[in-house]
Amino acid sequence: MQGGSRVRSPNLSLVLRQLRDQGPRSRARLATDLGLTRSAASTLVAELEELGLVRTAGVERGGVGRPGSLVEIDGRAVCGIGAEINVNHVSTIALDLSGQVVAEHRLALDAHRLTADEVLDKLAELVRRTDADVRTVGATPVGLTVGVAGLLDSAREVLAVGPNLGWRDVPVGAGLRARLGAAYPLGVENEGNLAAIAEAVPGDATRQDILVIFGEVGVGGGIVAGGRLLRGHQGYAGEFGHMIVEPGGRRCGCxxxxxxxxxxxxRALLDAAADPDDPVRDPALSLDDRIAEINRRADLGDTRTRAALDQVAGWIGVGAALLTNALNPAAIVLSGYFAGLGQQLRPLIEEQLQAGVLAPYSGGTRVEFSTLGFTAAVRGGAAVALEAVFDDPTLVAPRAALVGGTR
Incomplete structure (x- = not known):
């Protein structure tokens, strides 16, 4: 890239982020929104078009004077890859710049029966498949962000403690770099933080002050305030699952x-809902299939399933109330398996929230359920990987091949 492009990259970033956050805009509207001259806005749009990052998207309607052509993000040129290591699976997803899914893979496994190296081997293979899928459609991977369940030493990219994985001091970042030799940046993040990033939708004012609670075998999450993820003093914020709520209760993996x-x-739900030999507890069964079966049993009125759901919903509400008293978010977004069972869990969660929060009407905190299913963490990882392009669009090489409208 020439030095002139580097100088202009902050304004290129402003234009690209404005289109992501606010949707298609005319060049004149971009100039007004960003305090630029129309000439400057047109020049910046032209450069982003050359990079294959924006395209013309019809004509602006309802404005005064001659209608202008709308500009929107063209996601096809680049993709971010997100990956996740969890107790029951490893998974990957590739999102293009506009947030569309380009590739997705998931492998069910029981991490307790495998070594950390074996799990990293399996994830690396999924990443290679995802990378190949991205390149097959003519896009370029710009980064990989891996989410992992547990306490992460971010500076060293080492999983210091993974209670449910049974891992301690595992160098996840170095291990994956050695396996992949990727030509693009690779980062490691706590999976709950990535799920929170995925839920904090840019441009959606209702999602800028939220608490995301992500449930699988473990429970974690993230805090988003003013649209920014709060990591805490040493980056360990969001380990909600290890609040003590039942002194003298069950021993935790930690x-x-x-x-x-x-x-x-x-695990608590399955222990209450099913005997040890029940197929719904088989680690080889995908999480989606497990949740579908629990929903099916509940809808049929199975008393044991209903009782288990009520028990867990009550405890979710107790923890949510504690967090609401401390943080008073605009919304608590329940993700992971909580979202898959939202219809069954909502009444008791809201009842416990109302009972447990000191402020009237639960302090205005509403309960929402994620629509991302078990993909929240990998989507957040892909979004983090794509931030490099939003920070500096000139990282992307010009895409002459896109001029014809194909990948």
Whole structure:
């Protein structure tokens, strides 16, 4: 890239982010929104078109004077890859710049029966398949962000403690770099933080002050305030699952007793709802299939399933009330397996929230359920990988091949 492009990259970033956050705009509207001259806005749009990052998208309607051509993000040129390591699966997703899914892979596994190296091997193979899918459609991967369940030493990209994985001091970043030799940046992040990033939709004012609670075998999440993820002093914020809510209760994978995830995690639900030999507890069964079966049993009125759901919903509400008293978010977004069972869980969660929050009407905090299913963390990972392009669009090489409208 020439030096002139580098100088202009902050304004290129402003234009690209405005189109992402606010949707298609005319050049004149972009100039007004960003305090630029029309000539400057047109020049910036032309450069982004050359990079294959924006395109013309019809004509602006309802304006005064001669209608202008709308400009929108053209996501086809680049993709971010997100990946996740969890107790029951490894997974990947590739999103293009406009947020569309280009490729997606998931492999069910039981991490307790595998070594950390074996799990990293399986994830690396999924990443290679996803990378190949991206390149097959003519796009370029610009980064990979891996979410992992547990306490992450971000500076060293080492999973310091993964209670439910049974991992301690595993160099996830170095291990994947050695396996992949990727030509693009690779980062590692806590999966709950990535799920929170995925839920904090840019441009949606209702999603800028939220608490995301992500439930699988463990329970974690993230805090988004003013549209920004709060990581805490050393980056360990969001380990909600290890709040003590039942002193003298069950022992947690972390070694302590009575943690929230011992009564609200998927393992707690399955223990209450099914015998050890019940197929719904088979680790080889996908999480989506497990949740579908639990919903089916509940809808048929199975008393054991209903009782288990009520028990877990009550505990989810207890923890949500504690967090609401401390943080007063605009919304608590329940993700992971909580979202898959939202219809069954909502009444008791809201009842416990109302009972447990000191402020009137739960302090204005509403309960929402994620629509991303079990893909929240990998989507957040892909979004983080794509931030490099929004920060500096000149990282992308011009895409002459896109002029004809094909990949």
């Amino acid at each position: 070694g302590r007793v009575g943690c929230w995830e011992t009564v609200a995690g998927l």
